[in-house]
Amino acid sequence: MKRKTGRFRALVELxxxxxxxxxxxxxxxxxxxxxxxxxPIDPGKPLVLGPVHDNDDALASAAAPVAxxxxxxxxxxxxxxxxxxGTLQFKNTSRVPVSELYFHLYLNAFKNEKSLFLRSPFVxxxxxxxLREWGYIDVTEMRVAEFxxxxxxxxxxxxxxxxxDDETDIRVPLPQSVAPGATLNLSFKFRAKLPPxxxxxxxxxxxxxxxxxxxxxxxxxxxxxFAHFAFHPHSEFYADFGRYDVQLDVASDLIVGATGKLTKSxxxxxxxxxxxxxxxxxxFAWCAWAQFHTQTRQIDxxxxxxxxxxxxxxxxxxxxxxxxxxxxxxxxxxxxxxxETLTVVHTPDFAPAAGGMEYPALITTGGQxxxxxxxxxxxxxxxxxELGHQWFQGLVASDExxxxxxxxxxxxxxxxxxxxxxxxxASFARILDFSLTGNALRRAVxxxxxxxxxxxxxxxxxxxxxxxxxxxxxxxxxxxxxxARVYGRDRLDRALGRYARAHRFGHPTPSDLLDxxxxxxxxxxxxxxxxxxxxxxxxxxxxxxxESVPVRKPAGRFGAGTAAETIAPDVAADAKRSSRVIIRRxxxxxxxxxxxxxxxxxxxxxxxxxxxxxxxxIDVVDAEPVVAVIVDPNHRVLLDQNLFNNAKSVTPRMPxxxxxxxxxxxxxxxxxxxx
Amino acid sequence: xxxxxxxxxxxxxxxALTLAAAMRAALALAVGLPAMxxxxxxxxxxxxxxxxxxxxxxxxxxxxxxRLSLTAAPPVTKLTLLLAAGCVLLSLxxxxxxxxxxxxxxxxxGEALGRGLRRLPALFAIYGLCLLFQVMVFVAAAFAAAxxxxxxxQTLGPALADAVGVLLLLFGVAINCASGVARDLAFAAASRRxxxxxxxxxxxxxxxxxxxxxxxxxxxLAAWQWVLVLGxxxxxxxxxxxxxxxxxxxxxxxxxLVGITTLRGVWAARCLVHASAxxxxxxxxxxxxxx
Numbered sequence: 001m002k003r004k005t006g007r008f009r010a011l012v013e014l015x016x017x018x019x020x021x022x023x024x025x026x027x028x029x030x031x032x033x034x035x036x037x038x039x040p041i042d043p044g045k046p047l048v049l050g051p052v053h054d055n056d057d058a059l060a061s062a063a064a065p066v067a068x069x070x071x072x073x074x075x076x077x078x079x080x081x082x083x084x085x086g087t088l089q090f091k092n093t094s095r096v097p098v099s100e101l102y103f104h105l106y107l108n109a110f111k112n113e114k115s116l117f118l119r120s121p122f123v124x125x126x127x128x129x130x131l132r133e134w135g136y137i138d139v140t141e142m143r144v145a146e147f148x149x150x151x152x153x154x155x156x157x158x159x160x161x162x163x164x165d166d167e168t169d170i171r172v173p174l175p176q177s178v179a180p181g182a183t184l185n186l187s188f189k190f191r192a193k194l195p196p197x198x199x200x201x202x203x204x205x206x207x208x209x210x211x212x213x214x215x216x217x218x219x220x221x222x223x224x225x226f227a228h229f230a231f232h233p234h235s236e237f238y239a240d241f242g243r244y245d246v247q248l249d250v251a252s253d254l255i256v257g258a259t260g261k262l263t264k265s266x267x268x269x270x271x272x273x274x275x276x277x278x279x280x281x282x283x284f285a286w287c288a289w290a291q292f293h294t295q296t297r298q299i300d301x302x303x304x305x306x307x308x309x310x311x312x313x314x315x316x317x318x319x320x321x322x323x324x325x326x327x328x329x330x331x332x333x334x335x336x337x338x339x340e341t342l343t344v345v346h347t348p349d350f351a352p353a354a355g356g357m358e359y360p361a362l363i364t365t366g367g368q369x370x371x372x373x374x375x376x377x378x379x380x381x382x383x384x385x386e387l388g389h390q391w392f393q394g395l396v397a398s399d400e401x402x403x404x405x406x407x408x409x410x411x412x413x414x415x416x417x418x419x420x421x422x423x424x425x426a427s428f429a430r431i432l433d434f435s436l437t438g439n440a441l442r443r444a445v446x447x448x449x450x451x452x453x454x455x456x457x458x459x460x461x462x463x464x465x466x467x468x469x470x471x472x473x474x475x476x477x478x479x480x481x482x483x484a485r486v487y488g489r490d491r492l493d494r495a496l497g498r499y500a501r502a503h504r505f506g507h508p509t510p511s512d513l514l515d516x517x518x519x520x521x522x523x524x525x526x527x528x529x530x531x532x533x534x535x536x537x538x539x540x541x542x543x544x545x546x547e548s549v550p551v552r553k554p555a556g557r558f559g560a561g562t563a564a565e566t567i568a569p570d571v572a573a574d575a576k577r578s579s580r581v582i583i584r585r586x587x588x589x590x591x592x593x594x595x596x597x598x599x600x601x602x603x604x605x606x607x608x609x610x611x612x613x614x615x616x617x618i619d620v621v622d623a624e625p626v627v628a629v630i631v632d633p634n635h636r637v638l639l640d641q642n643l644f645n646n647a648k649s650v651t652p653r654m655p656x657x658x659x660x661x662x663x664x665x666x667x668x669x670x671x672x673x674x675x
Numbered sequence: 676x677x678x679x680x681x682x683x684x685x686x687x688x689x690x691a692l693t694l695a696a697a698m699r700a701a702l703a704l705a706v707g708l709p710a711m712x713x714x715x716x717x718x719x720x721x722x723x724x725x726x727x728x729x730x731x732x733x734x735x736x737x738x739x740x741x742r743l744s745l746t747a748a749p750p751v752t753k754l755t756l757l758l759a760a761g762c763v764l765l766s767l768x769x770x771x772x773x774x775x776x777x778x779x780x781x782x783x784x785g786e787a788l789g790r791g792l793r794r795l796p797a798l799f800a801i802y803g804l805c806l807l808f809q810v811m812v813f814v815a816a817a818f819a820a821a822x823x824x825x826x827x828x829q830t831l832g833p834a835l836a837d838a839v840g841v842l843l844l845l846f847g848v849a850i851n852c853a854s855g856v857a858r859d860l861a862f863a864a865a866s867r868r869x870x871x872x873x874x875x876x877x878x879x880x881x882x883x884x885x886x887x888x889x890x891x892x893x894x895x896l897a898a899w900q901w902v903l904v905l906g907x908x909x910x911x912x913x914x915x916x917x918x919x920x921x922x923x924x925x926x927x928x929x930x931x932l933v934g935i936t937t938l939r940g941v942w943a944a945r946c947l948v949h950a951s952a953x954x955x956x957x958x959x960x961x962x963x964x965x966x
Contacts, residue, residue: 662710
């Protein structure tokens with residue numbers, strides 16, 4: 001999902017104990033093991049994170065198919081509806097018999113203003129605005145072949161569990177239990193109506209973004225529970241892997257982009273039937289618009305198709321340019337991109353709410369036609385972010401509703417680190433001679449929300465979408481960037497690479513991420529990450545004013561009797577001076593840090609402090625006094641709450657340069673306004 | 676007068692010019708003062724590497740400085756706007772003094788100060804009326820510039836539609852520039868005719884009577900002003916971010932301020948010439964009797 005910053009409100013603070021409980025809960029979850037090719041998931045087998053996952057040699061090439069769909073849909077362009085039908089082959093991969101199914105009917109979030117998604121005027125998704133036209137999905141039948149083709153939909157609950165007003169999370173009881181390892185074949189029919197574009201899906205001026213459009217089976221966890229949830233404005237999705245065979249029937253003038261590979265296209269009577277196939281995915285999205293321009297290029301062995309509005313040719317070039325760097329970059333770091341195709345949709349200017357979203361093998365970007373001319377890398381960062389999701393949720397399919405930081409946070413780090421690989425310090429913008437890195441912005445946002453709430457918590461527990469933007473996106477990225485700078489970027493990449501490769505086509509939890517970090521960076525990194533993600537941990541290094549005195553002989557009477565010697569106070573030992581510097585570490589997180597001492601003659605020396613204690617003092621005897629101290633001079637601890645209290649000088653320096661610039665530009669501005 | 680007669684004329688009143696430059700600098704500094712205070716409150720002065728850290732590649736410390744100043748942003752912004760409004764009004768005084776001094780080439784500065792003060796009410800009224808008109812034009816142009824691209828996007832495509840919007844905005848800017856020129860001509864007329872409305876009408880009449888020569892004069896001086904501002908910014912941007920370069924930077928700032936004031940003086944002198952030339956001599960009372 002698109003990164004979102006700004007608008008920070010007061011938050012509901014959860015107690016530190018909540019973090020511990022959350023950790024305990026997540027640790028108790030059995031890790032869904034990643035599967036070697038065509039091997040069923042063995043939920044009870046602990047995963048060994050080791051060097052075997054440092055490269056692609058042992059990479060799983062396919063997911064264990066749990067939910068295979070065959071879908072047919074006809075798009076009614078005039079009323080923006082879909083007539084659909086399909087089959088679902090579901091395999092019980094859990095350890096226990098399953099007696100009910102849960103289906104997500106996401107489009108019902110837009111059915112009326114009593115839905116969980118729409119009912120609170122104070123809780124919004126990334127898009128503001130009021131719906132004037134409703135979206136919904138009506139399932140008309142659902143038959144199960146194994147139960148004599150019996151229609152089980154009439155017995156389905158009418159609303160989400162515990163919520164009589166919401167219809168996005170529907171339980172379907174089965175006539176009989178399905179044994180572990182057994183397969184069910186369901187067939188269903190539905191009619192879906194798209195809303196005006198809102199929260200990733202809908203229509204606008206002939207453009208259709210069709211996502212979460214079919215009855216989608218909730219993810220079956222190894223213990224036999226379905227990970228189902230009502231569609232909350234802050235939440236995204238979670239599903240099992242499978243194979244998708246999709247036939248779309250659309251007006252022939254429409255240009256269509258979709259998850260997967262187009263295998264067949266038939267045009268007849270002004271309509272076109274398109275047949276797509278996608279393996280090893282957990283969702284299928286598509287879009288259609290008559291005015292799309294398309295370009296296709298081969299990048300790193302993947303056929304990339306870009307759909308973009310007329311007039312956006314420069315954006316198209318920029319998109320391909322950044323993809324040609326980012327796709328191989330991520331494949332190298334997190335395991336090769338597995339799909340034959342990647343569809344990139346630059347949404348029309350009038351449908352920004354459809355932009356900045358990820359689906360397997362399909363991403364949407366956005367921006368005005370002039371965006372790429374401004375010097376701000378909005379198109380690039382959006383493209384790289386959504387591409388990053390191909391790994392962190394597309395392949396490493398964590399629960400986006402329960403642990404949004406696992407996909408959005410990791411992807412934000414991947415986005416930023418990739419952009420720095422490609423553009424250096426100008427990773428966010430280069431305007432004339434001024435360059436701005438995305439890390440500077442993310443760090444500032446992360447510091448601002450540091451005490452607001454937990455990072456690792458369900459999407460629905462955040463007080464606002466802005467809070468998610470700050471904590472899940474920016475703070476997670478800053479935590480990981482801090483680990484990269486303190487422990488080494490290569491090492492962090494190796495840890496994340498192990499996580500991504502080991503859990504490819506799997507459904508890892510936060511403890512799996514911590515395991516991966518520990519396996520490469522060590523126990524201290526695990527503790528740091530745990531505190532930062534689960535316990536609202538923070539860190540702030542503070543330097544105190546250096547003190548310096550002449551080195552004196554200790555005064556007093558020494559010895560006894562005739563041998564006693566009395567030394568008077570203030571007797572200089574030599575010409576040297578003794579200096580003391582005190583550094584404090586505020587906060588609960590512990591990291592080692594460099595401390596730079598500046599002597600009066602300009603010399604500098606560095607020490608490393610392990611940061612374990614709340615404070616430390618550094619004593620130096622030298623011919624010159626220490627006149628200034630800088631903690632973390634290279635900004636390794638990006639999570640540091642305040643960078644300006646890291647330095648202290650005996651003689652403060654007036655910031656003349658900054659004042660001159662301010663004075664200059666205020667004079668110029670004044671000249672323009674004043675007569 | 677040989678070459679650059681107007682410039683010589685203006686430099687001949689160096690006393691008024693210096694006073695105007697000093698007053699403008701002081702007023703500009705006053706406007707920037709709240710922001711400077713906010714900057715100092717970040718603690719950047721404590722860093723031994725100095726404030727050039729703020730301009731390091733990547734902008735890490737600059738963004739942090741902005742973040743730490745954010746709590747002060749609302750009061751600083753309000754104070755700055757208030758100060759700016761007050762200073763803009765006060766800046767009419769050096770304009771008035773300059774016009775009076777230019778007209779009375781051999782007069783003393785003390786006299787110009789007094790007469791400039793007496794012209795101020797007329798200048799306030801002219802400035803207020805002009806500002807009101809400019810705000811209305813700006814709002815209308817901004818509305819049209821936002822509305823038109825939406826209507827035309829499907830027909831013309833997004834780029835051309837946005838270009839239409841930009842053209843509408845530029846049209847608004849052009850009207851505002853023209854009204855600014857008329858205002859300056861009215862200021863010049865007001866140095867002889869203290870009533871605001873007749874002076875304003877004279878200013879508009881002068882612009883309509885001599886659009887080409889007035890326009891060329893204004894454009895030439897405006898262009899020089901932009902060359903000065905952007906050239907200085909470009910040069911200053913190339914100064915090394917080292918403490919020793921602070922003085923040259925300050926020198927550039929002062930030079931630009933003096934340069935701008937001189938150009939303003941030249942423009943004021945040209946306004947006086949145009950106002951005199953466009954109106955029948957009888958229409959303008961002798962300056963001496965106006966005091």
